[in-house]
Amino acid sequence: MERKKLATIWLGGCSGCHMSFLDIDERILELASLADIVKSPVVDGKSLPPCDIALVEGSVTSDEHREELFHIRKQARILVSLGDCAITTNITGMRNYFRTADVMRNAYQDAASNDRVGNYPDDPQLLKLNDKVYPLHELVKVDYMIPGCPPHADTIFYVLSALLQDREPDLDRVKKIKYG
Amino acid sequence: MDTLKMQIDGQWLDVTPGMTILDACRTHGIHIPTLCHLDGLSDVGACRLCLVEIDGNHKLQPACTTKVADQLVVHTDTEKLRNYRRITTELFFAERNHVCAVCIANGHCELQQLGYSVGMDHVRYPYLFPECNVDASHEKFVMDHNRCIMCTRCVRACAEVEGAFNWDVMNRGFNVRIISDFNTPWGESTTCTSCGKCMHACPTGAIWPKEYAQGQLKKNPGMIGELMEKRNMKLT
Ligand code: SF4
Ligand code: SF4
Ligand code: FES
Numbered sequence: 001m002e003r004k005k006l007a008t009i010w011l012g013g014c015s016g017c018h019m020s021f022l023d024i025d026e027r028i029l030e031l032a033s034l035a036d037i038v039k040s041p042v043v044d045g046k047s048l049p050p051c052d053i054a055l056v057e058g059s060v061t062s063d064e065h066r067e068e069l070f071h072i073r074k075q076a077r078i079l080v081s082l083g084d085c086a087i088t089t090n091i092t093g094m095r096n097y098f099r100t101a102d103v104m105r106n107a108y109q110d111a112a113s114n115d116r117v118g119n120y121p122d123d124p125q126l127l128k129l130n131d132k133v134y135p136l137h138e139l140v141k142v143d144y145m146i147p148g149c150p151p152h153a154d155t156i157f158y159v160l161s162a163l164l165q166d167r168e169p170d171l172d173r174v175k176k177i178k179y180g
Numbered sequence: 181m182d183t184l185k186m187q188i189d190g191q192w193l194d195v196t197p198g199m200t201i202l203d204a205c206r207t208h209g210i211h212i213p214t215l216c217h218l219d220g221l222s223d224v225g226a227c228r229l230c231l232v233e234i235d236g237n238h239k240l241q242p243a244c245t246t247k248v249a250d251q252l253v254v255h256t257d258t259e260k261l262r263n264y265r266r267i268t269t270e271l272f273f274a275e276r277n278h279v280c281a282v283c284i285a286n287g288h289c290e291l292q293q294l295g296y297s298v299g300m301d302h303v304r305y306p307y308l309f310p311e312c313n314v315d316a317s318h319e320k321f322v323m324d325h326n327r328c329i330m331c332t333r334c335v336r337a338c339a340e341v342e343g344a345f346n347w348d349v350m351n352r353g354f355n356v357r358i359i360s361d362f363n364t365p366w367g368e369s370t371t372c373t374s375c376g377k378c379m380h381a382c383p384t385g386a387i388w389p390k391e392y393a394q395g396q397l398k399k400n401p402g403m404i405g406e407l408m409e410k411r412n413m414k415l416t
Contacts, residue, residue: 087302088273090281096309097277132309137302145301149281172299179292180280180395 004164005051006035008082009072011065012092012133013058015041016150017083021055023153031157034164048075053163055146055156057082059089060134064127073140078163081136082156084149084179091149093133100131144169148178186252201243201254202230212256213265213294215272215383216331217244219405221340227331228268229294232256240264266298274305275354276312277326284324285385286395291329310354317367321379321389323358328386330356334378337404346372358386377404 010018018041024031039048048054054076060066073079084090095103108120136142146159155176162169171177183194188201188210195204200223205212216227225245232243235253243256255261272278272291280286312325335347335358346369350359360366379387380399388397 081302084281088278089307090279093307093309094277094279096307097311135302135307137304138306142302147301171301175296177296177299177301179278179295180283180286 001034001165004035004053005038005049006031006053006055006160006164007037007039007048007051007072007076008041008055009039009048009057009068010041011056011058011068011086011136012061013083013085014091015057017057017085017156018042020148020150020153021082021156024157025153027157031160031164034161048072050075051077053078053080053160055080055082055160056086056136059085059092060130060136060139061092062127062129066130066139069136069140078143079136079140080144080146080159080163081142082146083151084147086136087145087147088179089133089135093135096132100129104129146171149180152176152178184248184250184252186248186250186254188254189256195248197248199248201232201241201246201248201252204248205243205256210256212243213297214244215290215294215329216333218333218337218381218401220408221333221336221381221404224332224336227329229265231261231264233258233261262298266300269294269298269300270303270305272329273300273303274307276308276310276328279326282394283327283385284388284392284394284397285327288395288398289385290383290401308354315360315366316390317365318369318372318374319367320374321366321376321387323360323366324386324388325357326386327384328358329384330358331383332358333381333383333401334358334387337377337381338372341404341407342373342375342377344371344373344375347378377407380404 008018037043038051039046048071054072056072056079060069081087085092104120108118144159146155158176159169182197184197185192186195188205193208202212202217213229215229217223223244225242228242230243231240233255234241280292315323332349335349338347339345346360348359350357350363361369361371379389380401380403
């Protein structure tokens with residue numbers, strides 16, 4: 001079998017999904033025998049080259065995430081949503097119940113821990129928050145979903161090893177669907 | 181008592197007149213998913229999870245509110261029904277805010293279990309993200325409307341078992357909400373007896389006791405049915 005190109009990407013998440021990915025422990029050697037990792041937050045910051053599988057953690061919270069997600073969709077043959085934030089927006093989407101301006105005022109000015117004169121970070125270099133946080137599949141076609149906060153290492157390994165060996169993963173059939 | 185003959189999933193069964201299709205299925209060990217049904221409470225057909233196909237009837241019917249009849253032919257597990265159950269389940273998740281990772285009911289939730297059982301790995305509909313109140317004014321319990329699925333089990337447990345009539349339903353559609361008394365804070369209720377039956381009846385993390393933290397919640401919805409059974413016992 002030809003070696004595959006694997007990427008893991010971190011958008012609006014806490015990196016917990018990536019930590020869980022690392023929890024596959026020595027089984028990572030099995031994956032390494034099937035694939036090269038072409039991009040990952042633990043490797044470097046290059047833009048994503050064409051690849052077979054992209055595991056994407058986190059939701060789309062900003063203009064930067066949106067652009068990156070569209071780029072990933074162009075480059076990756078198979079796009080996998082990794083974790084609850086990517087699939088449901090999870091905690092990152094809790095600001096969707098309110099107006100962004102109110103959320104910012106609450107966080108940077110009115111919070112009890114604040115002196116009430118705080119400014120919000122608005123340097124043009126910084127990413128711009130969307131008014132709404134989106135799950136990945138609301139913006140691009142997603143091929144597989146691995147829910148969980150974080151998904152269990154065994155579940156991530158199951159999906160990856162299936163995809164790397166050209167098999168269809170089916171979390172329902174193996175009873176590995178989990179939220180939270 | 182007379183019995184009737186009906187067919188469920190290809191099997192002819194003897195059933196008792198007056199029972200619902202759901203009763204008949206449960207008696208014969210046939211599983212149908214339900215959320216608004218709770219043993220001991222009246223049935224209202226609110227959640228639409230228990231829909232079944234009946235030969236000669238082009239409309240799907242809720243098993244919990246449809247009575248058995250002689251020669252009825254019922255299907256409980258068709259492709260069409262599985263599809264509708266998945267859609268219904270997804271709509272529950274899309275309608276309010278279910279953040280399982282930080283929910284008190286995580287791991288002990290009937291809605292979460294339902295998601296697993298219908299194979300829901302994501303929700304195909306846009307989330308509505310409504311702004312919902314969390315009423316923490318009661319001394320012992322919290323009512324979190326983010327997690328409420330409007331099954332009205334709390335309303336019926338309060339009215340039919342405790343007889344307190346604290347809970348009711350306000351508005352329609354997207355704006356529908358469970359209310360305490362006349363839409364006043366739960367802690368100010370003049371009818372609530374603080375018995376906690378609504379909390380046990382509630383299938384999700386919408387009603388919970390204050391002494392619990394995330395993921396610790398364990399409820400005993402079976403207690404409602406047991407109470408009603410004991411109440412109806414004739415001691416001679
Ligand atoms: S009520 Fe159930 S489904 Fe909703 S967030 Fe809580 S655990 Fe998840
Ligand atoms: S609070 Fe719980 S029991 Fe009451 S309607 Fe909502 S989900 Fe059902
Ligand atoms: S259980 Fe029958 S409609 Fe809810």
